[in-house]
Amino acid sequence: MKRPVLFLTAMAVIAAAPALAAPLPPRIAAAAADPARASDTATDARRHGPELMAFAQVKPGDKVLELIPGAGYFTRLFSRIVGPGGHVYAIWPKPYADEAAPDVKALQAASAKRPWTNVSVMVQPAAALTVPERVDVVFTSQNYHDYPDKFMGRIDPMVLNRAVFRALKPGGLYVIVDHAAQPGSGMRDTDTLHRIDPEIVKKQVLAAGFRFDGESRLLRNPADNHKLLVFNPAIRGKTDQFVFRFRKP
Secondary structure, eight states: OOOOOHHHHHHHHHHHHHOOOOOOHHHHHHHTTOGGGGGGGGHHHHHHHHHHHHHTTTOTTTTEEEESOOTHHHHHHHHHHHHTTSEEEEEEEEHHHHHHHHHHHHHHHHHHHHHTTTTEEEOTTTTTOOOOOOOOEEEESSSSSTTSSSGTTOHHHHHHHHHHHEEEEEEEEEEEEBBOOTTTTTTTTTTSSBBBBBHHHHHHHHHTTTTEEEEETTOOOOTTSSSTTTTTTTTTTTTEEEEEEEOOO
């Protein structure tokens, strides 16, 4: 029997509609709505911080190592989620801290006052990542690609990955967000376009002893051809980014 056109049209719309996003865990929804981070909420639609916190499986009481925290957007979310029973170690490699001194000083000043006193800001040698205690989550956004670059001392990313492995508790998670480079490019574009091939990242992290635990496509952008510098106004803030989660056995 021939179905009415209106029925077929409605079914096509339903089939094409994206799946509803899963609701945020209550602890993360509460942290995202905390008035202390009111200035960050306008950024949530672009950076998907609350959703990435859910992907990173952060919970109250966790110890988190955030590597190269920038202006502290994710730091503030981590702080409100882990609460007074948890802690956030915001760590800067010294070469990066030298380049981003205003961000470092601002985060240091903020962490001295409530409600951010569960954050410790630390500056360390780039090739000697350490943390005072083993942590539940290591998180870095848009910075993995920096390690092999000249200003960082051309550090083999395996040095970082092995240090992260040591820093995590058994079962702990390593979450990497970064700008995607062209497939097969390896580390070719890290110092020129500030991008890295997702597959070389996966290969390197697995070689350090981790297990691949999942991928989020929240920040993927198929319109990005991977050929532009990430700071180019035509693509800045809209780059194709991969989000990988690895687990320490």
